[in-house]
Amino acid sequence: MFNLDVPPGGYAWWYVDGVSDCGTRAISVIGFIGSVFSPWYHWSGRGNPANNCCINVATYGRGGRFTMTDRGQAALVQRSDSLQVGPSIMHWNGKELIIEVEEISSLPLVSRIQGQIIVTPSAITEVELPLTQDGAHVWRPFAPTARIKVNLNSHGWQFEGHGYFDANFGTRPLEEDFSYWTWGRYPTAKGASCFYDAQRRDGTVLDTAIAFDPQGIATHLDAPGRQPLRRTLWALRRETRADPGTKPRQIKSMLDAPFYSRSVVETTVNGETVRGVHEALDLDRWANPLLKPMVAVRVPRRRNWIF
Template sequence: MEIRSEPFQHTEAIAQHPGGYQWWYFDAASASGKYHIVIIFYVGNPFSTRYINALEKQGEAGPAPCKYPGISISVYENGNPIYYSFTEFEEKDYSFEEGSKLKMGAHIMEVRQTDRGAAYWLCLKEQLPCGDQLEADLIFESRQDQQRNNGPDNMAESHIWNLAQPRAQVEGTLRLALEGAGVSDRQLSFSGTGYHDHNAGKEPMKEEFTDWYWGRFHFQSVTLIYYVKNQVDGSREHQAWLLDPNTNKVIENLREIELNDDSWSIFGLRSSRKLSLRFEQAQIEVQQSTVVDNGPFYQRFLSQAFLSIPAEDVLESAEGITEYIRPQRIHSRIFWPLVNMRIRQVHQKPHWVQRSKRLYQWTW
């Protein structure tokens, strides 16, 4: 995997091979810790059963990823999901302006250069078949020392992970109208800390790795970002960084990592719930404690992390989003009925489960 930190380099060409994919990932926690938001724009949606089916039928002559755009949006209140959507669009609903702006239906992502560095503006608007509605206007702003790069984005590795905003200040508004929630409408002035990355690959994820853990935590003194990938060839690739919270510059690199306390999900997905990370000066224990998205091939956790820097007498804790995926399972058709309940095709009649608030919540 090729790792970058270039906030303005978002070129569509790096993932236009059949089987390729890319996503723009954003998460944010409110200053109070009450609300968490996760927003992911996809091109070549790797969870799309339509995309996978077309690739299996057509092989290397298969469809371009731009034919399968999508977006997932999750809102959590006190560790519980209160809004979830995963919407798949047609190619005609999607447009991309090189390095600056992406549109999917009524959703917009735009990057701007500011005096401080980089700012991503997200404008979201959606109404679900069950009646839930969401509108959001959010700015992710971060200090970046890199200059804008408009040059070609050559893809030497099969996967690129661009840490565009390891730590960002997030401001904006969020409006939710939730059916059957006892509150007809809620308007939130959102202020907190966020994270943004951009991932791209030129082949299905299952061709490169068997599973992948990754996460990020915003302590007062440092930001932690880590990943662990168990490769298809049996090797393990892992890395973690401690970054300065003001400049996003790397302070320390990982020395070693351990995964412990394996647990099985109701879908037979096995993942480690504890990760121990060792640096030269610091030690961090991650506890993936609360499962907020539990599927047959993917899990998202609201996790706790504990930081210790003995030489500086530092002892801190933080809450953050962590994730786990086993991509081979995405291609197992036995799980596709569950996937089709979750993913809404915007130009087709919605699944009958998606029309019921109570039943749709069961798929979360």
Template sequence: MTERGRDALHRDVEMFQIGPSALRWENDGLTIDIDETAVPHLSRVRGRIRLQPTALNAEPFRLDRDGLHWWRPIAPAARVSVELDGPAQSWRGAGYLDMNWGDAPLEAGFTRWDWSRAALPGGRSAILYDATWRGADGRAEGGGDGSADGSADGSADGGLALALRFDANGEVERREPPPRTALPGTLWRVARRVQTDEGSSPREVRRLEDSPFYARCELVNRLWGEEAHAVHETVDADRFATRWVKLLLPWRMPRAQI
């Protein structure tokens, strides 16, 4: 997670390399070679991750009204193996692969968002987006009407309300977004909310990340009448845009090669 200059970037149709770390598509799966220095302790993170999709999706989704931010869940479901030399760790489990791209900073288009990906019985999966767009005055936008082509589903409070259910083969079905409920606040007081069946109570299993503007956790949820084991994240773009948070970022993602 080191930001590097243009000369450190190399890519072709099957490979993407930044500095000593690289991703490549081979044998119908993704291989990720990692060779980085962790901060602030300057320890090495070195090893390999292999991701083998069990379902693929080719459809991208527009996240904002103006088409400046896009997202594609490439593999709604996958098998993942991790083999690290430093630190010496290895494990296997279920996984997921997506990509985002855009033409503007995230904090310019959104004030916040909550996202989750859940495993459902039978190799199916669900992905939920709940984002608030930023208006021209810089505040949270109200009265969103969605988009004409349906790529971005507008919610009543001016944002994205997107609920997707994928079958075991990657075929996608748009669903009615479940109601929202609040999750407990984080150490850094990041407000979180999750979409869940009415009357259910999502249970946080493990806190994975707790930072001034970003939180990620593992939770058990209930979606459309089924139990769902999910990873949930919250991004507070207003908090991210503050000067004091920007000054903290190099401690987690240095901008010069170490």
């Protein structure tokens, strides 16, 4: 699951998110090798992905915090069942993904984030989806349907809710092959629905809609077309699937960056109203060199590490 050899110029990330049953809190965790959203990896020339790795943790809601420390190769330990970057580790025990977090959040709430996150899938899927025709980018949805249990060291940051676990792997920079994409995962009465839509640089489009049952069986979903969401505070364009005559809406803002948005969205698909996690990514904006110094303020570089 984690013991992947990432080639020069490439990347891998393992992504977890969760939303509390009450809807007031959410969390995301991303383990990166060749961190695609690290300006340090870009500035390094992307020759050694292992030298730009991190475990990014973000909490959303009252008192939410963000941590994304870019670390050097000395901080990385990969095994088939675990990914460790410095003080934090993601470990698969055969039934659950257990994440032990030990990080320092960035401005404005500089503080220590410690604790444990447990993701319990209903099943592990066998799906692997190439995002480009040559297979240079691949999406691997391990657990579209899962429960999450969060126990962090801040008051109120102990909750349970619906969760998700996937991974993406690639051999080239995202901005080289895509100009824009949206992704969404929505729990449903019968499991979960996932949408992955992208505009490729070669003029083709990715147009994917998949339904997953609780046993992890995937089927093609005859989903409606894309409908616009309100733009973010950074005027980032957003859209998701929605039935004709309905309008998707943001329920909770999670991450709002100049080139990227993550949020909890409510939409209606094939007559069912669902709420789940949605992202929009503008890779034309990310490719702008003027943006990288802004991101570096939020993503400090710590090259050395001793276990």
